Amino acid sequence: MPSPPPAGAQRSLNGSLALLAFAQLIYSLDINIVFVALPEIGAGLGFSAQTLQWVVSAYTVFCGGFLLLGGRAADLLGQRRMFIFALWLYALSSLVGGLAWSPAVIVVARAVQGIGAALLFPATLSLINRLFEEGPPRNRALAIWGGAGASGLTLGSLAGGLLTSAYGWPSVFFVNVVLAGIAILAAFLVIPKDAPRAVRRGFDLPGALTVTAGATLLVYALVQGPEDGWRATPIVASVALAALFLLAFGRIESRSRDPLMPVRLFGNRSLAAGMAITFIYMGSFGALPYFLTVLFQRVQGYSALQTGLAFIVPSLAIFAGTQLGARLANRLSTRATLLAGFPIGIAGTLALAPAAYAGAPYGYIVPGLVVSGIGQGIVWTAMWIAAASGVAHREQGIASGMASTTLNVGNAIGIAVLVAFANRGIVGLEGDAMRDGLAMGARHAFYLAAAGLALGLLVSLALPRKASAAGARAGAA
Numbered sequence: 001m002p003s004p005p006p007a008g009a010q011r012s013l014n015g016s017l018a019l020l021a022f023a024q025l026i027y028s029l030d031i032n033i034v035f036v037a038l039p040e041i042g043a044g045l046g047f048s049a050q051t052l053q054w055v056v057s058a059y060t061v062f063c064g065g066f067l068l069l070g071g072r073a074a075d076l077l078g079q080r081r082m083f084i085f086a087l088w089l090y091a092l093s094s095l096v097g098g099l100a101w102s103p104a105v106i107v108v109a110r111a112v113q114g115i116g117a118a119l120l121f122p123a124t125l126s127l128i129n130r131l132f133e134e135g136p137p138r139n140r141a142l143a144i145w146g147g148a149g150a151s152g153l154t155l156g157s158l159a160g161g162l163l164t165s166a167y168g169w170p171s172v173f174f175v176n177v178v179l180a181g182i183a184i185l186a187a188f189l190v191i192p193k194d195a196p197r198a199v200r201r202g203f204d205l206p207g208a209l210t211v212t213a214g215a216t217l218l219v220y221a222l223v224q225g226p227e228d229g230w231r232a233t234p235i236v237a238s239v240a241l242a243a244l245f246l247l248a249f250g251r252i253e254s255r256s257r258d259p260l261m262p263v264r265l266f267g268n269r270s271l272a273a274g275m276a277i278t279f280i281y282m283g284s285f286g287a288l289p290y291f292l293t294v295l296f297q298r299v300q301g302y303s304a305l306q307t308g309l310a311f312i313v314p315s316l317a318i319f320a321g322t323q324l325g326a327r328l329a330n331r332l333s334t335r336a337t338l339l340a341g342f343p344i345g346i347a348g349t350l351a352l353a354p355a356a357y358a359g360a361p362y363g364y365i366v367p368g369l370v371v372s373g374i375g376q377g378i379v380w381t382a383m384w385i386a387a388a389s390g391v392a393h394r395e396q397g398i399a400s401g402m403a404s405t406t407l408n409v410g411n412a413i414g415i416a417v418l419v420a421f422a423n424r425g426i427v428g429l430e431g432d433a434m435r436d437g438l439a440m441g442a443r444h445a446f447y448l449a450a451a452g453l454a455l456g457l458l459v460s461l462a463l464p465r466k467a468s469a470a471g472a473r474a475g476a477a
Contacts, residue, residue: 015190016131017141019183021148023087023124026179027117028152029159033172034059034110035293036160036304040169047103057223058107062114064408065216069208071122071401072260075394078194079130082397083123084187089116091180098173109173122400127191129388129396136330139385143326146380150318158308165305207252207260214245215405222412226419261398265391270334271399273462274387277338279406280459281383283414284452285345285376286407288352290415291422291442295365299358299439313366314373321377328378329385337382338460342453345375349450353443358435379456386463414452418445 034041034055042052074082093112100106128145132138163171221238228235253259266272289311296302296310321341328337348371355365387403388396422441426434 032156064219066118074397279410317373325381341378348372
């Protein structure tokens with residue numbers, strides 16, 4: 001059995017983990033903080049009702065398009081280096097966003113912010129996977145990292161409401177400048193320097209250009225399709241071009257001597273299953289906050305601040321689930337943890353439906369929020385363990401980029417499908433009829449999300465049957 005690290009090394013690891021969790025909190029904080037400020041941004045800068053959505057969509061499209069590039073850049077240029085650069089990009093784009101004087105400026109700032117997020121997420125995740133040994137140490141680190149993300153989602157809603165009401169919409173951007181600045185200073189102190197590269201590796205520029213263009217166009221079509229209509233010329237053209245670019249990327253990768261995304265990585269069953277699960281997770285669990293927001297605000301009439309407070313319960317449940325997920329993975333295996341987490345998530349998601357009606361007290365939906373949140377947390381921790389298992393340190397960045405790309409695309413597809421399914425019967429409705437129609441749509445979305453989670457349960461069976469790292473070492477001893 002390996003001996004524990006010296007006390008000084010352990011303190012250094014703890015400091016690194018605290019910073020990486022803080023970075024994940026910044027990343028997730030920004031997902032919700034801008035949503036609350038959208039009406040103020042629209043009024044202050046003169047957005048039309050049709051163009052305001054691009055304050056959100058520009059971030060989503062460019063984040064989804066650059067994740068693979070961000071993952072490979074972390075491998076080739078250094079994970080610490082990319083982590084710091086991403087934070088700089090995030091801070092500067094947030095500063096421009098807060099100072100924006102026109103719709104075009106803030107949309108461009110949000111696009112650059114999305115690129116910063118696409119560089120930050122895989123750099124953060126690959127640093128965790130490099131600094132912490134596979135098994136219980138990494139499982140614990142991923143649980144803390146995931147718990148910080150869950151906390152950021154709630155803090156985003158709360159902070160967005162409080163900052164916008166007290167200081168105006170620019171404050172939701174300026175707060176990112178302060179947080180990212182703190183993280184940059186701390187990174188120089190607590191993140192170990194990147195190891196020198198013994199072998200200089202080339203950068204697959206054709207692969208990088210084609211996959212970034214293809215992924216960006218695909219995410220654009222998925223995000224904009226429900227708004228413009230799936231048969232609109234820009235959407236059809238984007239899908240066609242995305243397919244061409246991605247096919248070209250596949251051909252380039254099969255022939256490249258130093259590919260951006262080595263095809264052999266798909267031979268890692270754990271990574272391949274982990275990618276499929278991240279896709280399903282965000283297409284089902286990841287779509288729930290959208291429908292809960294609709295339910296709280298448009299059906300029950302909650303204010304923005306009340307909605308933020310309503311999300312405290314599920315966020316705490318998700319945080320608890322991430323910690324439980326790490327313990328289960330240490331005692332059992334990643335496969336067994338997922339086979340436990342998905343049924344819990346299915347039961348909780350189904351329990352949300354009976355409370356989805358106009359006038360339902362908040363207490364009626366709390367049991368479903370708690371059970372679903374615990375299931376979400378368990379699966380979240382376990383799926384990232386799966387995606388990192390058996391991957392060499394020098395390729396942790398691209399593996400993280402691959403899994404986070406499927407996460408992002410899964411979210412765009414899941415929301416598009418569930419929204420289309422849920423909104424079928426509300427056209428032309430008003431007043432109480434509209435509220436009832438939205439409530440019924442939310443119920444249908446919860447049922448469909450539960451069906452998606454059942455698919456995730458089946459995919460989990462594809463993971464290798466093996467004991468956890470802790471169990472394997474105990475057996476060897």
